[in-house]
Amino acid sequence: MCLPMPVRQLEWSLEGGVCIVFSPTRAEVVYNVGLCICLYDITKLEDSYIFPGDGASHTKVSLGFFDDIIIPPESLQQPAKFDEAEQVWVWEYETEEGAHDLYMDTGEEIRFRVVDESFIDTSPTGPCSTEASTSGATEEVQKKEAPYTLVGSISEPGLGLLSWWTNS
Amino acid sequence: MHNFLFFRKDANAALLSNLEVFQLLTELKQQRKDSGKHKQSSGQQNLNTIMYETLKYISKTPCRFQSPEVVRDFLIATKGHKLTKAEKLQLLNHRPMTAVEIQLMVEESEERLTEEQIESLLQTVSSILPGNPEEELQRPSAMGAEEEEV
Numbered sequence: 001m002c003l004p005m006p007v008r009q010l011e012w013s014l015e016g017g018v019c020i021v022f023s024p025t026r027a028e029v030v031y032n033v034g035l036c037i038c039l040y041d042i043t044k045l046e047d048s049y050i051f052p053g054d055g056a057s058h059t060k061v062s063l064g065f066f067d068d069i070i071i072p073p074e075s076l077q078q079p080a081k082f083d084e085a086e087q088v089w090v091w092e093y094e095t096e097e098g099a100h101d102l103y104m105d106t107g108e109e110i111r112f113r114v115v116d117e118s119f120i121d122t123s124p125t126g127p128c129s130t131e132a133s134t135s136g137a138t139e140e141v142q143k144k145e146a147p148y149t150l151v152g153s154i155s156e157p158g159l160g161l162l163s164w165w166t167n168s
Numbered sequence: 169m170h171n172f173l174f175f176r177k178d179a180n181a182a183l184l185s186n187l188e189v190f191q192l193l194t195e196l197k198q199q200r201k202d203s204g205k206h207k208q209s210s211g212q213q214n215l216n217t218i219m220y221e222t223l224k225y226i227s228k229t230p231c232r233f234q235s236p237e238v239v240r241d242f243l244i245a246t247k248g249h250k251l252t253k254a255e256k257l258q259l260l261n262h263r264p265m266t267a268v269e270i271q272l273m274v275e276e277s278e279e280r281l282t283e284e285q286i287e288s289l290l291q292t293v294s295s296i297l298p299g300n301p302e303e304e305l306q307r308p309s310a311m312g313a314e315e316e317e318v
Contacts (some may be wrong), residue, residue, distance in 0.1 A: 034307070063222050063225055064222075064224060064225045065218055065221030065225050071235040111272075113272070121188065155274075156272060157268050157271070158266075158268035158271065158272045159271055165266070165268060
């Protein structure tokens with residue numbers, strides 16, 4: 001993890017150097033600094049948990065303190081297929097006896113590599129961004145987009161479910 | 169809405185180990201505790217949540233068995249291995265036990281490290297960075313005297 005130095009000068013107050021970002025007006029600072037209390041190196045390995053994606057889409061991963069992490073299908077161990085019944089991705093691991101299906105079950109601990117990060121401007125646009133003073137106007141449902149997302153990959157040896165790689 | 173902590177300092181970050189972050193957060197947590205529980209805004213509560221969750225995450229990593237002395241010894245021992253600061257940080261934070269993990273953490277390891285060098289790195293990691301004492305008891309002691317690679 002990275003933190004700007006010197007650490008001792010940081011003020012943990014809302015008015016000081018460290019603030020909690022509620023509104024996206026701080027977005028530019030978040031953009032420069034990154035996530036929460038730390039910057040992630042692009043190639044950082046993390047242990048994390050898998051949460052189900054929806055359909056043949058990205059696998060969601062959580063670190064507990066941050067969970068806007070996705071692994072796109074092409075970055076899974078290949079070849080991979082999506083099991084509709086179980087609603088999880090499966091690594092069709094090749095052995096001499098043919099393909100052995102390794103399921104990426106929800107809640108399993110994985111090791112992944114951070115390969116990209118993306119910042120999205122989530123500032124609300126339009127009249128509903130300010131106080132709802134316009135009575136009767138239907139409020140637009142704000143699409144819940146994460147201002148900061150990490151993209152991961154598990155397509156290298158040693159990545160993916162920890163259970164795939166432990167000698168037991 | 170997502171809440172973040174951020175630092176309005178130069179984004180030119182220095183590398184800190186999980187141990188240092190853990191110590192920092194623990195200290196800050198204590199400071200906030202000591203300053204008394206005033207009516208906490210939801211912002212403060214969110215800050216608490218993030219700190220709590222991050223501490224929870226970090227305390228499950230190998231840094232929980234580390235001390236500044238261990239970190240220093242490790243940096244000395246890995247001096248001759250020609251690793252970048254970021255790579256040493258990965259080794260420190262993750263305490264790899266297999267060659268596959270070393271290869272993930274060291275860029276272009278096939279070109280930079282021989283098999284013997286990988287083995288030597290693994291030895292250094294497991295002998296200087298403490299593992300889970302309970303697990304260590306179960307493993308047959310294959311290390312003998314502490315080796316330090318220069």
